[in-house]
Amino acid sequence: MSSLSRRRLLGSAALVAAAPSLPRPAIAQAAPVRIGLILPMTGPFASTGRQIDAAVRTWLRMNGESHGGRRLEVLLRDDTGVAPDTTRRLAQELVVRERVNVLAGFGLTPLALSTAPVATEARVPMVVMAAGTSIIVQRSPFILRTSFTLPQQTMPIADWAASNGITSCATMVTDYAPGHDSEAAFKRRFTERGGQIPLELRTPLRNPDYAPFLQRVRDARVQALFVFVPSGEGANVMKQFDERGLAQAGIRLIGTGDLTDDDILNEMGDPAIGVITSHFYSAAHDSPENREYVAAFRQIAPNMRPNFMSVGGFDGMRLIAEGLRGTDGNTDGQRLVDAMRGKSWMSPRGPITIDANTRDIVQDVYIRRVERRDGQLWNIEFDRIPQVRDPGT
Amino acid sequence: MSAALRFALQALFWGGWAGAYFALPEYLPLLAQIAIIALFVLSLDLLVGYAGFVTLGHAAFFGLGAYAAGILAQQGWGEPISGLLFGAAVAALVGLLTAPLVLRGGDLTGLMVTLGIAMMLFEAANRMAWLTGGADGLQGVEMWEIFGVWRFDLFGRTAFVYSLTVLFLLYLLARLIVSSPFGLALRGIKGNRRRMEALGTPVRARLVAVYTLSAAYAGIAGALLAQTTQFVSLDVLDFHRSADALLMLVLGGMGSLYGAMLGAIVFMVAHHALSELTPQFWQFWIGIALIALAIAGRGGMLGLAGRLLARWGGR
Numbered sequence: 001m002s003s004l005s006r007r008r009l010l011g012s013a014a015l016v017a018a019a020p021s022l023p024r025p026a027i028a029q030a031a032p033v034r035i036g037l038i039l040p041m042t043g044p045f046a047s048t049g050r051q052i053d054a055a056v057r058t059w060l061r062m063n064g065e066s067h068g069g070r071r072l073e074v075l076l077r078d079d080t081g082v083a084p085d086t087t088r089r090l091a092q093e094l095v096v097r098e099r100v101n102v103l104a105g106f107g108l109t110p111l112a113l114s115t116a117p118v119a120t121e122a123r124v125p126m127v128v129m130a131a132g133t134s135i136i137v138q139r140s141p142f143i144l145r146t147s148f149t150l151p152q153q154t155m156p157i158a159d160w161a162a163s164n165g166i167t168s169c170a171t172m173v174t175d176y177a178p179g180h181d182s183e184a185a186f187k188r189r190f191t192e193r194g195g196q197i198p199l200e201l202r203t204p205l206r207n208p209d210y211a212p213f214l215q216r217v218r219d220a221r222v223q224a225l226f227v228f229v230p231s232g233e234g235a236n237v238m239k240q241f242d243e244r245g246l247a248q249a250g251i252r253l254i255g256t257g258d259l260t261d262d263d264i265l266n267e268m269g270d271p272a273i274g275v276i277t278s279h280f281y282s283a284a285h286d287s288p289e290n291r292e293y294v295a296a297f298r299q300i301a302p303n304m305r306p307n308f309m310s311v312g313g314f315d316g317m318r319l320i321a322e323g324l325r326g327t328d329g330n331t332d333g334q335r336l337v338d339a340m341r342g343k344s345w346m347s348p349r350g351p352i353t354i355d356a357n358t359r360d361i362v363q364d365v366y367i368r369r370v371e372r373r374d375g376q377l378w379n380i381e382f383d384r385i386p387q388v389r390d391p392g393t
Numbered sequence: 394m395s396a397a398l399r400f401a402l403q404a405l406f407w408g409g410w411a412g413a414y415f416a417l418p419e420y421l422p423l424l425a426q427i428a429i430i431a432l433f434v435l436s437l438d439l440l441v442g443y444a445g446f447v448t449l450g451h452a453a454f455f456g457l458g459a460y461a462a463g464i465l466a467q468q469g470w471g472e473p474i475s476g477l478l479f480g481a482a483v484a485a486l487v488g489l490l491t492a493p494l495v496l497r498g499g500d501l502t503g504l505m506v507t508l509g510i511a512m513m514l515f516e517a518a519n520r521m522a523w524l525t526g527g528a529d530g531l532q533g534v535e536m537w538e539i540f541g542v543w544r545f546d547l548f549g550r551t552a553f554v555y556s557l558t559v560l561f562l563l564y565l566l567a568r569l570i571v572s573s574p575f576g577l578a579l580r581g582i583k584g585n586r587r588r589m590e591a592l593g594t595p596v597r598a599r600l601v602a603v604y605t606l607s608a609a610y611a612g613i614a615g616a617l618l619a620q621t622t623q624f625v626s627l628d629v630l631d632f633h634r635s636a637d638a639l640l641m642l643v644l645g646g647m648g649s650l651y652g653a654m655l656g657a658i659v660f661m662v663a664h665h666a667l668s669e670l671t672p673q674f675w676q677f678w679i680g681i682a683l684i685a686l687a688i689a690g691r692g693g694m695l696g697l698a699g700r701l702l703a704r705w706g707g708r
Contacts, residue, residue, distance in 0.1 A: 078672035097419035176528035
């Protein structure tokens with residue numbers, strides 16, 4: 001955390017401590033627009049929080065703090081990633097006590113779902129920067145999403161597999177909602193295209209051991225294995241896949257980009273090379289916007305490579321700023337949401353649109369292969385499916 | 394400590410809660426959660442502090458109460474008071490059924506069994522997504538107004554008054570229970586189980602009873618959380634709930650109802666303040682504070698305060 005934002009945080013905390021005894025100053029017209037950013041900064045999903053937090057600060061550094069005549073002020077809160085009631089309570093507090101005008105963040109699906117009623121009741125726009133289950137945007141008319149949905153990311157890899165001579169494919173997904181989402185999407189599209197799925201496996205979310213599952217895949221003699229695991233688990237899968245000799249048995253590893261998360265891709269080593277995934281963002285994406293983004297991100301967080309979570313946070317800030325420009329700085333919740341709907345721009349990931357009806361993101365999805373460039377592993381994009389929307393909506 | 398001083402301190406405690414409603418209107422959602430967790434720690438105190446039976450799976454009953462009340466409301470019966478009783482009943486029933494398992498064998502065996510039951514329930518709730526919503530959490534919990542009058546509002550006013558009232562009433566009940574012959578028998582069992590058996594106390598039956606009672610209390614706490622947040626997630630059954638509650642109990646002082654509640658308050662407030670100050674590193678400071686308190690204060694904060702008061706009074 002930079003010293004500047006830490007000072008601001010400490011300052012706001014001190015204000016909070018003093019608040020009960022002091023009369024609240026009248027809110028002037030040009031008061032800053034407050035954004036309540038709720039992220040998992042500790043616990044098992046801390047990487048998501050750190051990526052998005054860094055991306056939000058990157059965005060502010062690149063674009064300044066003033067938009068639509070108002071200064072943006074970000075209040076960061078840690079919900080530990082595993083306690084939806086905490087997320088909801090933090091959202092409630094941010095709205096009631098800190099008078100935030102926008103809620104943002106939300107690392108995982110249950111966290112976003114538990115907060116949806118708060119957004120509806122408080123009439124505050126809620127920008128989902130990470131959570132990826134399809135239904136989220138339907139839970140409140142104030143929710144907008146700048147990340148992705150799993151069916152949206154899964155369909156293209158099913159198409160790619162079917163078009164590239166793969167006729168039998170096993171699936172292995174983590175046993176929770178996003179896993180089920182991607183399993184269903186892959187199965188539907190792949191079998192529509194004439195493929196066979198002889199083996200469907202679900203691995204536990206906690207302390208998974210992939211070895212026995214992968215052995216069954218090997219015994220099933222399929223041509224490929226489709227994998228979805230939460231970002232962070234990819235390294236384990238890759239290691240076991242290699243140790244069990246599945247590649248030598250002629251089985252190809254495919255999946256969504258969560259498997260080859262840029263945050264940890266470099267540490268996966270040689271077993272990752274050649275893995276084909278579909279996803280909306282690669283740090284190696286070849287565009288001037290992305291080069292500028294990666295360079296600026298590295299200045300904020302020198303030891304990190306921006307991943308797909310980060311770009312959701314980056315575009316979330318852009319969306320909020322676009323909304324404020326649209327309303328000339330007015331922060332009425334409904335007007336802000338209306339101003340944000342239908343916005344399109346060039347993101348580091350490529351062209352994106354926040355659909356005017358569903359409030360969900362429409363974006364290009366890329367087919368990538370892991371390659372070694374300049375001594376580092378990257379997801380190199382070699383095919384693009386333009387403007388994919390969530391097939392569920 | 395004189396009776397008058399004792400009464401004054403107690404009045405201060407409850408008066409403080411009531412005053413918080415007016416003094417801290419913007420913290421009510423947090424205060425409501427603190428009251429709920431205080432009730433949960435109180436339930437644990439009945440079992441650990443009074444009967445001397447240590448458990449690492451108390452979240453099982455908290456979670457059962459939460460899911461029972463949540464599912465009841467989701468299925469169309471959103472009346473809060475009956476929801477609480479339903480949550481208590483489900484938790485108590487499971488407590489009664491599992492008590493023979495838990496109380497079989499020694500302390501360590503019992504500890505393992507409580508842990509096992511909590512893990513099983515967690516996985517069951519995860520699997521039965523058609524009933525519990527699985528990892529997505531239980532959606533669509535809609536509560537009716539309390540007594541048809543008070544709606545659960547965004548500012549958490551209703552949630553706070555409701556949770557605090559339940560905490561207060563159940564505290565009064567717990568006070569009656571622990572000072573009854575039953576409560577004295579429990580303390581006796583904690584002190585010397587064999588001797589109590591020799592005195593003719595039905596030790597097993599007493600332990601089953603307190604285990605069930607404690608489960609019912611925890612169930613009510615869980616039901617309160619489900620009703621006030623109108624959402625239930627797998628987290629209510631998580632191991633960290635059991636562990637945190639035990640921490641709070643040790644922090645506040647075992648075997649004292651006020652110790653249990655005080656521990657919950659201090660832990661939650663410290664957690665909240667520190668995590669707001671340093672979203673990344675708050676766990677570090679909590680850890681330091683816990684170690685410091687464990688070394689400085691035997692008998693928790695209440696023990697520490699008691700010793701200080703005794704010294705002050707002795708002069």
